Amino acid sequence: MSEEEVIKAISENFGELVVESKVLRPKKVSITVKPEGLVSIATFLRDSLGFDHPLGAGAIDYPAENKIQMVYYIWSMNRRMLIMLRADTPRDNPRLPTLSSVWDQMNLHEREAWEMFGIVFEGHPRLEHLLLPEDWEEGVYPLRKDYKLPER
Amino acid sequence: MVVSEAKEIMRISWGPQHPMSGQFRFILETDGENVYEIIPDFGFTHRGIEKILEYRTFVQGIVPFERLAMVDAANVGLAYVRAIEDAAGIEVPKRAQYIRTILCEISRINSHLYAIGLAAEAAGGYPAIFLWTTADRELFLDLAEMLTGARWSYAFFIPGGVRADIPEGFKERALKVLSYFEKRLIAYRDSWLENEIWLTRSRGVGRLSAEDAIKLGAAGPSLRGSGVELDMRKEEKYEAYEELNFKVAVQKEGDCQARFMVRFLEMIESTKIIRQALENLPPGPFKKPVPPKLPKGEGFARVETARGEMDVHVILDGSDKPYRVKVCAPSFRNLYVISKLPKLTKILVADVPVVIWSFDPWYLDADR
């Protein structure tokens, strides 16, 4: 099956960098990676495994495990398969290498993740507000779990 | 303010208050005629829906979620509901799947009519086609109102099935509307898609090659207009699309005309789908009871909305509210492709409305 081939190919080339990889659904693979190996695995995915169509990227906040997980959703056009590339960063000082060099669409997604979660992407050309108004006060990240909505 | 003295490039704001810009702002860098840069300015309609959903139970969350792309509320609502069902492993009865397919296709035709109408308006104040499509949309709004009780935001899909069964008399009325609509489609094709001035305005304008479309991440008709065959209804085979036979509309040229031809052919396919779904509508229950608290889990749904493929990633933590909902909106990707287009082809100031509306972005969908 093509899912196992992909997982096998990745674990061979980047054995220790891959934290965990499993097949969620037929044709949907999820791989959790250490932040240092993110860029190299991403370029490997795009060039050799054919994952060329980026769908989106978002972050998930786990205050219990004190980590923020960034998820990249990439679709491969000829394999007809979706991969969820995940990377965890500590919650207090979230830092991740940028993937906008690999898929240029990630530029916008990373800006959104920065303003909503506070993840600082090293090497990102222009980390500015995307969805929030310009005068949004610094340090307040709305999508984090500890940001309670005003009325509730 | 002048950006670079050498080429006297000035920066025009295609502001939120502009007949063709809708709720969005593009900053154009142009020297009066050629456009060198289209910079999208997001955030004018950002409501923070992903945050609001974390405070709403599953059934309550459908109402704000459908506001993502109100024109195509059924498909968008379906994405959220399927994500929850995927996360909790809920099976939907056969009849509910057929009813869902019917409403999704009605909403798709609605949305494509809106896109074609506004494109005719963008091409040059061509009011007749814009108002004709508005008139035809009224018919489909009446159909949706008869089925669900609401014209736009249906909130008709709930985890486990559909809120109500098909009222009797709906089938005859739907068939009447569809036969009338097929005649209207021929009228649109003759009077507009083959209109000589429209062809000069859209043929070869905003050309997007297949590799660029894939690399930049275009979605839906914008992708299929460039010759890439990717339709979630065929990939994911969700709801009743597996048993119904229909073709995926694909065009090769990748310019504005091709994108609209894709939408036009998709409308023809949608009418066929509705007819087949109405013909062999299976008996049986239309809803399965679902407990309010769903077990812990992670679900991912991909639905082909009228604007492209919407992916919803839901994470449940055992309570009656979702822990986190991540939406990958098609219009967000289309707007990104628009911002990269001036680097791929030559675009004039007069072309900008036609090019923008050929991608049919829905700005509320992009801003979430």
Add this chain to the structure above:
Amino acid sequence: MLIDERCIVMAELPIPIPIPLPEWVVEFIALNWETLLKIIIIPGLAFILLFELVAVWFERKFLADAMLRIGPLYCGRVAGWLQLIADALKLTVKELFAPKGAHKVLFYAVPVFAPTIPALAVVLIPFGPDWILFRAGGAGLLLFFALTSLIPVLTILAGWASNNKYTIIGALRSAYLYIAAEMPLFIAAAGVVILAGTFDLVEIVELQSKMWFAIPQFIGFITFFIAMLGASERVPFDIPVAEQELVLGWRTEYTGIAFGLLMTVEYACLLAWSLLFITLYLGGYQGPPILGPGTASGIFWMLVKLGIVVAIAIFLRVVFPRYRIDQALRLGWRYLIPLALLNIFLTLAMKPYMLALLK
């Protein structure tokens, strides 16, 4: 201004004037009541304003009908006929202000002077054998073209004075389009002048008593109509006022009555050009004398033909989207001008046969 030689004694005054006017006023009216009538009523002020109201009302109703809509309905109980009067009155009451950086003097000068130019151009058109306000000594056509070529100057002034990026682009486009549309107009009209041998509009119309110039000058007829649409900025050439791209083109910054006056410019241009089109190609006031021999049937026929031509121009707005500016210019330079030149060569070559046809 040529005053009529026939001196009418006050007694024969057709309309008894009950109002106690001073002596010299009655004398003045008695002397040239006919010219006053021309200035105020037919080719003059009232006609242009009335045409403006009727044309805009007809356009809104016609467009609405083509779009399966009803259009203005409740403002006048019958078919919304009072709608335009309501709009005009409302515009007079609106607040007038100029944008911050605008050049105040020029900004307000343009709406005042702009409508006068097409109105002046309408003065030269003959509505009857002797019902012409200003014959311009036999050079009516030349003065007409001289006047109408002033309009792009004012558009650029307005665009520049409004100190807004959109208006500058709109004004420049209007200038490009006007040049591309004016050339074919001159050359096509030259064809008619060669055939008629004179610039005087009255003689041109007299020559068309047996057969209109549209038939011998058919290529010129088509070119003139298309170029006329371009010159009066009707669809598919209404690029300078392209709502979708440039908000309202060079008229964006005007509010209240200034905007109203600039709307009259657009429709007065359409009126002027279609009147010229009728006199040159459709036989002006020629037509079977229905309301008696004299000027009455002439005026009647002019109005009928005007209605038809304007209705066609308005109908085109429903059917066609808009050309891009470079496509419109290409159409103008690459197709219209060669066609007009071809028309001149044909008239030169076949002039004797055409004249035989006309006699």
Add this chain to the structure above:
Amino acid sequence: MSFPIGRVILGPVELVLRKVFDWSRHYSLWPAHFVTGCCSPEFMQTAGPRYDMERFGVLPLASVRQSDVLMVVGLVTKKMAKRIKLLYDQMPEPKYVMAIGACPISKGPFRESYSIVSLDEVVPVDVYVPGCPPRPEAILHGVMLLQRLVLEGR
């Protein structure tokens, strides 16, 4: 104190003129093309053939300069609020504001969102049209209410 002759002579004339101009203003309310939220398809339907807005003389125009009514259709975010304030100031004087949809009135289905404001905090509003989205008949009813308001000479 001299007898206000001007008031006595011109009083009735001014009254008649006011009546005429109010009549003309209430029959030609030009909104600007400005949709800010998800109710925009419903606004297009109201301008469409079945519920034709133009019967009341409501003709959407391109720029705010020539408009009388600022029809805010749909939600108002903080970023959009600045632009709405800017637009409201640019409109010529006898101007009105119509809030169409539940969001401009009371933030609608997103009431606890962090980036939405209700229209009252931005500009003075004359007519509220509730509904999410309001039916075209409701929008037309709002237009009629505004016409009655204009007739009273507000």
